[in-house]
Amino acid sequence: MKALVYLGPAEKALQERPKPQIAAPSDAIVKITKTTICGTDLHILKGDVATCKPGRILGHEGVGIIDQAGPAVTAFKPGDRVLISCVTACGKCDYCRKQMYSHCTTGGWILGNTIDGTQAEFVRIPYADTSLYPIPSGADEEALVMLSDILPTGFECGVLNGKVQPGNTVAIVGSGPIGLAALLTAQFYSPAEIIMIDLDDNRLEVAKRFGATAVINSADGKAVETLMKMTAGRGVDTAIEAVGIPATFELCQEIVAPGGVIANIGVHGKKVDLHLEQLWDRNISITTRLVDTVTIPMLFKTVGSHKIDPKLLITHRFKLDKILDAYETFAHAAGSKALKVIIEA
Ligand SMILES: NC(=O)c1ccc[n+]([C@@H]2O[C@H](COP(=O)([O-])OP(=O)(O)OC[C@H]3O[C@@H](n4cnc5c(N)ncnc54)[C@H](O)[C@@H]3O)[C@@H](O)[C@H]2O)c1
Numbered sequence: 001m002k003a004l005v006y007l008g009p010a011e012k013a014l015q016e017r018p019k020p021q022i023a024a025p026s027d028a029i030v031k032i033t034k035t036t037i038c039g040t041d042l043h044i045l046k047g048d049v050a051t052c053k054p055g056r057i058l059g060h061e062g063v064g065i066i067d068q069a070g071p072a073v074t075a076f077k078p079g080d081r082v083l084i085s086c087v088t089a090c091g092k093c094d095y096c097r098k099q100m101y102s103h104c105t106t107g108g109w110i111l112g113n114t115i116d117g118t119q120a121e122f123v124r125i126p127y128a129d130t131s132l133y134p135i136p137s138g139a140d141e142e143a144l145v146m147l148s149d150i151l152p153t154g155f156e157c158g159v160l161n162g163k164v165q166p167g168n169t170v171a172i173v174g175s176g177p178i179g180l181a182a183l184l185t186a187q188f189y190s191p192a193e194i195i196m197i198d199l200d201d202n203r204l205e206v207a208k209r210f211g212a213t214a215v216i217n218s219a220d221g222k223a224v225e226t227l228m229k230m231t232a233g234r235g236v237d238t239a240i241e242a243v244g245i246p247a248t249f250e251l252c253q254e255i256v257a258p259g260g261v262i263a264n265i266g267v268h269g270k271k272v273d274l275h276l277e278q279l280w281d282r283n284i285s286i287t288t289r290l291v292d293t294v295t296i297p298m299l300f301k302t303v304g305s306h307k308i309d310p311k312l313l314i315t316h317r318f319k320l321d322k323i324l325d326a327y328e329t330f331a332h333a334a335g336s337k338a339l340k341v342i343i344e345a
């Protein structure tokens with residue numbers, strides 16, 4: 001089968017690889033129909049994710065059809081259409097019992113990281129019963145690809161951890177797919193203001209269409225000043241970091257209001273300064289989270305009832321044999337205006 005393989009920092013190739021086999025009774029082999037590329041795949045290619053070794057097939061998002069189900073799989077049979085969670089859950093360990101699937105002792109974020117991922121014609125999914133979700137007939141599969149990772153990530157790590165409340169002021173630093181997913185799902189709670197910050201005017205325009213009440217291009221280095229003016233010097237109740245670099249986490253520290261929350265989503269590959277000398281008396285909280293994907297069933301319903309339309313995030317479509325072009329398009333979003341790219345296997 002064809003697969004996109006990580007070969008080491010800044011190196012990747014579309015290669016011919018053997019089709020995966022059932023390795024444990026609870027495994028399923030899924031034939032991928034649609035997958036996508038995540039900002040985290042770009043972090044892997046920058047060398048930021050030490051657990052992902054050269055030779056790994058990338059990708060942790062997608063929808064597909066059950067090709068084979070191991071003898072212990074009871075929820076799915078060949079031919080069933082499924083949504084793949086980016087996080088694998090055994091359903092039985094202490095962390096899974098606490099719904100902290102991201103820290104499942106034998107699962108977690110392993111797809112496209114420590115085991116082969118979804119940017120291929122087929123993928124092996126461990127613990128299929130608890131790591132896959134059935135797709136109802138008639139559902140829009142492209143929209144559902146956004147539920148493997150980015151919607152639950154924006155919602156769980158940004159909106160829920162950031163304690164977004166009715167009437168609150170929220171800033172989201174980073175208007176990439178994850179920041180935009182946080183923007184879409186923050187509106188479940190009716191905050192009074194959602195201010196989006198990015199360097200890319202196109203992405204900020206998209207943010208306005210998605211419901212941002214104000215946008216700030218931080219390229220001039222004056223984002224803090226501008227935001228403080230907008231909020232009458234208070235800052236924001238929730239500052240969501242959706243980039244994953246020191247500058248943006250430091251920006252969040254400068255704009256959080258007393259009593260506020262900094263909710264980090266970004267994957268960080270470098271150390272970041274924590275300015276406790278500024279923050280010790282401000283009654284703030286800082287949260288970090290690897291997405292658990294526990295909200296996938298809830299998000300499924302909000303998509304089904306058209307409360308949110310994640311398809312708005314899809315800008316480009318490619319066939320699997322053009323996945324290198326898809327990476328180019330996704331990695332150079334300022335020029336290509338790309339948000340999420342769909343790859344059809
Ligand atoms: N915690 C988790 O479980 C989890 C899950 C998925 C993704 N992530 C992470 O979330 C982050 C965002 O993902 P994405 O797919 O949206 O990535 P992306 O690279 O598409 O988007 C990042 C955005 O940040 C903007 N940006 C870059 N530098 C900036 C700066 N100095 N100031 C303001 N904006 C700046 C870019 O213009 C871009 O729009 C990544 O770090 C990704 O790895 C975390």
Ligand SMILES: [Zn+2]
Binds near residue numbers: 039041
């Ligand atoms: Zn991801």
Ligand SMILES: [Zn+2]
Binds near residue numbers: 091095
């Ligand atoms: Zn577990």
